[in-house]
Amino acid sequence: MYRIELPGRILFQLTALSLFACMHTGFIHADIVQNTVENYLQTNQAAGNKANSLIHQSSPYLLQHAYNPVQWYAWGEEAFEQARQQNKPIFLSIGYSTCHWCHVMAHESFENENIAAILNKHFICIKLDREERPDIDSVYMAATELINGYGGWPMTVFLNHDLEPFHAGVYYPPVSTDNSTGLTELLLKVNALWHEDRERIDLVAAQITSKISADADEAMNGISIDRQARKLAIDQISEIYDDEYAGFGAAPKFPRPGIFNLLQDVAASKGGVPESSRQQALLMLRNTLLAMSQGGIYDHAGGGFHRYSVDEQWQVPHFEKMLYTQALMSLACTRLYEIAPDEHYREIVTATLDFVSAEMRHPQGAFYSALDASSERADKPGVHAEGAYYLWRAKELEALLNRDEWALVKKYYDIRDDGNIESDPRGEFERLNILYTSDDYRNNKLTVKESALIESALRKLYQARLKRPRPHLDDKIISAWNGMMITALVEAAAVFDHKAYLDAAIAAADFMQHKLLDNKTHELFRRMRGNEPGIKATLDDYVWYINGLLALYEHTKSRQWLVLAQQLTSKQVQLFYDRGKANFYESVTDRHVLFRSRSAYDGALPAPNAIAVENLYRLADLSGDNKWRQMANDTLASFAASINSNPASTAWMTSLISEQITVNSEQ
Numbered sequence: 001m002y003r004i005e006l007p008g009r010i011l012f013q014l015t016a017l018s019l020f021a022c023m024h025t026g027f028i029h030a031d032i033v034q035n036t037v038e039n040y041l042q043t044n045q046a047a048g049n050k051a052n053s054l055i056h057q058s059s060p061y062l063l064q065h066a067y068n069p070v071q072w073y074a075w076g077e078e079a080f081e082q083a084r085q086q087n088k089p090i091f092l093s094i095g096y097s098t099c100h101w102c103h104v105m106a107h108e109s110f111e112n113e114n115i116a117a118i119l120n121k122h123f124i125c126i127k128l129d130r131e132e133r134p135d136i137d138s139v140y141m142a143a144t145e146l147i148n149g150y151g152g153w154p155m156t157v158f159l160n161h162d163l164e165p166f167h168a169g170v171y172y173p174p175v176s177t178d179n180s181t182g183l184t185e186l187l188l189k190v191n192a193l194w195h196e197d198r199e200r201i202d203l204v205a206a207q208i209t210s211k212i213s214a215d216a217d218e219a220m221n222g223i224s225i226d227r228q229a230r231k232l233a234i235d236q237i238s239e240i241y242d243d244e245y246a247g248f249g250a251a252p253k254f255p256r257p258g259i260f261n262l263l264q265d266v267a268a269s270k271g272g273v274p275e276s277s278r279q280q281a282l283l284m285l286r287n288t289l290l291a292m293s294q295g296g297i298y299d300h301a302g303g304g305f306h307r308y309s310v311d312e313q314w315q316v317p318h319f320e321k322m323l324y325t326q327a328l329m330s331l332a333c334t335r336l337y338e339i340a341p342d343e344h345y346r347e348i349v350t351a352t353l354d355f356v357s358a359e360m361r362h363p364q365g366a367f368y369s370a371l372d373a374s375s376e377r378a379d380k381p382g383v384h385a386e387g388a389y390y391l392w393r394a395k396e397l398e399a400l401l402n403r404d405e406w407a408l409v410k411k412y413y414d415i416r417d418d419g420n421i422e423s424d425p426r427g428e429f430e431r432l433n434i435l436y437t438s439d440d441y442r443n444n445k446l447t448v449k450e451s452a453l454i455e456s457a458l459r460k461l462y463q464a465r466l467k468r469p470r471p472h473l474d475d476k477i478i479s480a481w482n483g484m485m486i487t488a489l490v491e492a493a494a495v496f497d498h499k500a501y502l503d504a505a506i507a508a509a510d511f512m513q514h515k516l517l518d519n520k521t522h523e524l525f526r527r528m529r530g531n532e533p534g535i536k537a538t539l540d541d542y543v544w545y546i547n548g549l550l551a552l553y554e555h556t557k558s559r560q561w562l563v564l565a566q567q568l569t570s571k572q573v574q575l576f577y578d579r580g581k582a583n584f585y586e587s588v589t590d591r592h593v594l595f596r597s598r599s600a601y602d603g604a605l606p607a608p609n610a611i612a613v614e615n616l617y618r619l620a621d622l623s624g625d626n627k628w629r630q631m632a633n634d635t636l637a638s639f640a641a642s643i644n645s646n647p648a649s650t651a652w653m654t655s656l657i658s659e660q661i662t663v664n665s666e667q
Contacts, residue, residue, distance in 0.1 A: 032359060035375075035470040037063045037097065058529045059129040060474045061097040065106060069116035072127045075136065080592070083124040083161055089194050089201075090159040091123040091187075094140060096131045097474040098320045098372040100386050101171045102154040108174045109183050115174060118184065122191040130155075131369060131478060132527055132535055135587035139594050142212040144168040156183075158190055163594060164205035209594055216597040219581040223640040225657060226647075233262060233647035233654045234277045240648070241284050245313045246291035251423075252318070254308040255292070257328040258602030258610070258651035260285060264332070265655040268339045286340060289333055293348045294437035299390065300413070301435060301461040303355030305329045307373075311423035315436050319373035319387045319471075324605060326356050327484035334491050349492050353501060356485065362477060365507030366515070366528075367485050369474040376469035389471050391421075391432040392461070400464050405457040408450055414438035435461075476529040479516050479541035480605075482508055486548030490555050502555065509552055512545060513564065522571040539586045542572040543611040550618050562622060569619060569628070572612070582634035584612050600639035600650040609635060610653035617656065632656075 037060040044051070044067040054066040057074055065072055073079035083090050093110075095102035109115045119125050130137035130153065137155070143165040144151040150170075157168040167190065176182035193201055226232065237259055240248045247253045266273050267282035292298060295314025297306050305325050306317030330349045337345040360368045375389040376382065394417045398406050413435045414420050420436075421429040446454065486505045493501035516525045516533050524537035524545065546565045553561035576584040578598070585596040586608050600607050616632035619625070636656060647654040 032466065033470065034473045034475070036060070036473050036475050040064060041066065054127060058476070058532055058534060059097075059132050060472075060476060060529070061095060061102075061129040061131070062127050064097055065110060065127050068106070068110045069113055069120075070110050070125050071116075071120045072125050075126055075128050075133065075592075077592075079124055079126050080161070080163070086124065088122060088124050089166075089190060090161075090163070091119060091125045092128060092140065092155075092157040092159055093126070094128045094130050094137055094155040094157065095153045096129060096370075098322075098370040098472060099153050100318065100320070100373040101152075103372075103374055103384070105154045105171050105183075109172070112174055115184055115187070118187050118191075122187065122194075131474075131476070134538055134540065135590065135593055135596070138586070138597050139212065139216075140165055140168060142215065143208050144170065146208060146212055160202055160205045162205070163592060164202075164209040166201045166205040166208065213595045216595045216599075217581075218599050218601070218642045219578075219583050219638045220641040221581065221638060223644070225637060225640045226644045229643050229647045229654055229657055230262075230266065230273055231277055233651060234266060234273070234281055236646070236648035237263070237284065237651070238280060242312065246284070246287040247309075247312070247314065248288070251312040252308050252310050253312060253314065254604060255305065255325060255329055255332075256602070256651075257332065258606045259648065260289075260328075260332040261335075261606070262651040262655040264335045264339065282340060285332075285336055289336055289345065289348075292329075293333075293344070294442055296434040296436040298348070299355070299435075300437075301390075301458050301465060302359075303351030305352065313422075316421055316423045316429075316434065317387075319390055321360075321371040323356070323360060323367050323369055323478070323481040324484055326352050326360070327481065327488040328605075330488040331484075331491060334488070334495050338495055346496055349496070350498075353489065353492060353504075357504065360473075361504075362475075362511070364511050364515075365504070366477045366482050366511040367508060369476050369478050369481065372472035372474075375471040378468045386428060387432075387434070389465065389468055391429065391434055393431060394433060397433070397461070400460050401457050405453050405460070408453045409457050412438060412441050412454060476527050477511075477516070478527050479512060479524055479537055480526075480544040482512060483541070483544030483546070483548040487544070487551045490548065490551040494555050505548065505552060506556075509548060509561070517568075522567045523575075524568065524571070536588050538588075539572070539576050539584050539608040539612065540605070542568055542576070543608050543615055546572070546615045546619075547611055550615060550622065553622065554618075565615075565619065566623060569615065573631070577631075581638055582631075583638040584609050584635065600642040600653045601646075602649065602652055606652040607650065609639065610650070610656065613653060613656050 041063060049067050051066045052068060052070065052072050054062045054072045054074065057063060062074060073082070079090070128136060140155060140157045141151045143157065144155055147168050152170040154171055155168065156170065156172060157165050159165055172183040172186060173180060174183055176185050237248065242248070248256050248259055263281040263285040267278055267285060269278060291314050292305065295309065297309045297314045297317040299306065304321055307320040307322050307325055308318050310316050310318055330352050333345040333349045337349070356367060359371065362368060374384045374386050377385050377388045394415050397409060397415060401409060409415060413433070415433045419429060419431045420433045424430070486508050489501045489505035492498060493505065516528055524541055525533040526535040526537045526541050528534070546568050549561045549565040549568070552558070553565065572584070575588055578585060583598055585598050587593065587596050589596070598609060600609055602610070613632045613635050616628045616635070620629035620632065636653065639650065639653060643650050643654055
């Protein structure tokens with residue numbers, strides 16, 4: 001068996017600062033004063049600035065634009081009616097509150113009086129929080145990818161009065177450059193086309209809508225699942241695996257929770273796949289999680305993972321910290337520990353969950369959405385920069401640490417006077433250092449003395465960092481992401497025998513039951529902010545909350561969690577299940593949304609239909625009701641075409657295939 005030598009350092013744990021630890025001691029760390037959108041609102045109110053209509057919204061992202069000179073509307077009938085009455089196209093801007101490039105475009109363009117004047121005169125402008133409305137985001141992301149070959153945020157989409165997209169892009173600079181069209185020029189061109197060639201615009205919009213609508217439904221009856229799908233998936237994953245730096249595909253590199261889950265399942269299997277595939281799966285999984293935990297994508301001083309790496313070496317992250325990343329990375333490392341125990345992965349899970357408890361936890365037990373990539377620079381008040389909270393100058397580190405700590409930290413993290421960040425195309429990180437394990441130490445164990453020095457140094461850096469201006473916290477609570485965190489906490493509690501994690505999972509599940517669930521109708525809300533639940537839940541919200549409830553029942557044997565999971569599953573079937581196609585739509589019916597997607601393909605998050613299938617199998621086993629098993633079989637079989645054509649991209653669902661399901665799908 002291939003064996004990886006793991007570094008023997010003792011990672012700094014946040015035990016003294018951890019809310020999980022605080023459960024036992026009653027100590028609450030008071031130094032963390034969160035920076036939320038309320039600070040932005042209060043600053044503008046104090047300055048006497050005039051707000052637009054977004055001031056009445058709950059979304060932190062929309063509220064961040066409440067003092068723009070752009071006359072924004074929220075998504076809804078009021079905006080659509082204004083577009084019809086004034087005969088203007090719709091300018092739809094989609095993003096989220098912790099998105100770095102959303103902030104850049106907002107500052108450059110939406111705070112620009114001249115651009116705002118053009119938008120207000122010629123367009124009806126709508127702001128949309130993609131985290132609140134992933135159903136709408138997925139429609140226009142499909143259009144953006146079709147038109148450009150790629151997508152991202154901020155997303156910029158132009159719509160006709162039928163809400164059909166006729167042009168779309170991502171970030172635009174305020175004025176044209178040699179490399180890209182500026183927003184000013186684009187707006188004037190679109191306005192001219194709207195009035196001079198409306199027929200052409202509507203034709204293009206209809207064609208785009210027809211194409212993305214057809215592609216949104218991957219279900220296809222009458223096709224059998226390939227018996228070799230799991231082996232083919234491992235072969236495909238091996239082809240995109242980076243032998244040098246680990247991970248899958250080229251930069252930018254993301255965590256791939258679907259692939260992690262399939263690799264874990266194959267590596268742990270006793271049969272059904274060749275031994276060579278099992279060994280290959282374990283090698284790729286261990287190498288990737290190790291490389292991520294040693295790279296800059298992992299926060300060595302504070303715990304937790306950033307959203308993705310901009311480079312192939314996992315060195316330079318995009319510095320957002322999303323709740324779902326923490327949950328799914330913790331889950332992946334916990335499950336790897338189960339099949340290949342190593343203290344390194346326990347330490348990574350503990351540090352990540354402790355970070356979440358200290359910095360992303362609602363006082364009543366649920367978890368907030370995200371921390372921003374950008375924050376105010378400590379040395380330049382009022383100036384925001386990506387990674388400002390996490391990066392260090394060499395002289396700063398030398399001043400904070402004693403001589404022995406500094407001598408080791410300098411070598412261990414490859415700290416340089418001129419900075420150690422190789423990937424810096426915009427010159428944002430000059431003379432700055434990120435903490436990542438240097439090549440010299442990746443496979444070398446530290447001595448006991450060296451481990452103590454690293455631990456002491458990281459504690460000092462964390463305390464020093466707490467004095468810096470905090471990144472913005474998106475303090476809304478998303479049901480799906482909380483469900484993921486419940487599952488991650490329960491599994492960590494079981495594997496590492498840590499009762500505080502179980503207590504935290506129960507607190508989050510209780511919060512959702514009493515704050516985000518209508519206990520009369522069993523309908524779930526997608527988000528809550530303050531005391532206001534709102535927005536109809538998506539399939540993703542239902543399946544992940546159910547997933548967490550099933551994990552709680554399996555670990556505690558308390559029937560309340562099983563009963564609630566059954567009730568929610570029945571409501572999920574009522575709201576989302578298509579009996580004709582035998583699978584689940586990903587959103588509820590909404591006359592203002594062009595189509596309802598259903599897919600087996602994993603993205604940054606696993607496909608909701610895959611989690612639905614997993615839940616149905618578990619529910620059948622736990623309740624003894626085989627109607628759930630049949631529904632799982634049928635749903636899995638309905639995506640046979642997607643699984644057969646690209647099982648690596650449907651990895652979470654492919655991991656659910658058993659010999660029984662393969663045989664059944666061929667009958």
